[in-house]
Amino acid sequence: MKTNNNKNISLDKFINKALYDKKNGYYMRNNPFGEKGDFITAPNISILFSEIIAIWCIAFWENLGCPKKINIVELGAGNGEMMHQMTKVFKKFEKFLKASKFFIFEKSHFLKKIQKKKITSFNVSWINSLDNLKSGPNIFLANEFFDALPVKQFIKKNNKWFEKKVKVLSKNNFELVNEPTNINKFEKKIGINLKNNQKVIEFSPMAYKYLNTISKKINAFQGGLLIIDYGYFEEEMRNSLQSVRKHKFSNILESFGNSDITYNISFFFARKNLKKTKTKSSGYHYSKKIFNKTWHYSTCRNIV
Secondary structure (H helix, E strand, C coil): CCCHHHCCEEHHHHHHHHHHCCCCCHHHHCCCECCCCCECCHHHCCHHHHHHHHHHHHHHHHHCCCCCCEEEEEECCCCCHHHHHHHHHHCCCHHHHHHEEEEEECCCHHHHHHHHHHCCCCCEEEECCHHHCCCCCEEEEEECCHHHCCCEEEEEECCEEEEEEEEEEECCEEEEEEEECCHHHHHHHHCCCCCCCCCEEEECHHHHHHHHHHHHHHHHHCEEEEEEECEECCCCCCCCCEEEECCEEECCCCCCCCCEEECCEEHHHHHHHHHHCCCCEEEEEECCCCCCCCEEEEEECCCC
16 A cells, blocks of 8 residues: 555545455455355344335335335445345335335445346346435435445544544555644534544544435435444444454454454434434434344434
């Protein structure tokens, strides 16, 4: 990995390079799911998980008044298992099926090929940008999507704020360093107050961008967003950055491009961001032992 002028790079740029580099990115050339991979997600544990999500989509559509047209959009479909199982359920609900169009938003061409091989008996369209969705309503499904996005990290020491950055020592040798930063300038740029009562800040610019885009789609065309992810809803943020390889925790600086890097979602700030965009949220629900200890957060507009 190279940097310009030997400068330290921000943590989110390092993670983005490790996970999504077109040539060497972790998700761009690996199938990390299952026992032979690095981790297992709920759709690969039991088809019941996907069936529940499918029924939730149908119930959501009914609460919208059964519109004649609706888009079901999965964000980051992994190995395609969830959409594959959901379509089996949808085939049993003719009216819903007739009204629906199905989309997968996927960045990895490698995973896209796997998804297309699995989803062969159903009409699903793959999109490279959420801007491709020109109408609605839209139901967005984010199962372990946001925790896989690059994240920035800031820490407070002696009443001063520092941004966590990565120093490149050699090709595959890295070191975490803290650089002084103007947190007020950063907050002004994104339009959100993050630092109040915080000692650690984890913020994903990419997640923020996607949430804003999705909120605009929901506000313009109606619809909803279901987030299923690892996270917490306490106001105080925490250092949750972690790396996983072969079903074990690993050092985020080691095995560059060969391990998953993830963090826990702050649902408090996700909800705060949705309020900023005037998108109504219906709340969140915690499931401690079902499947893989996932958090469930849904947001909708014009739903009773």
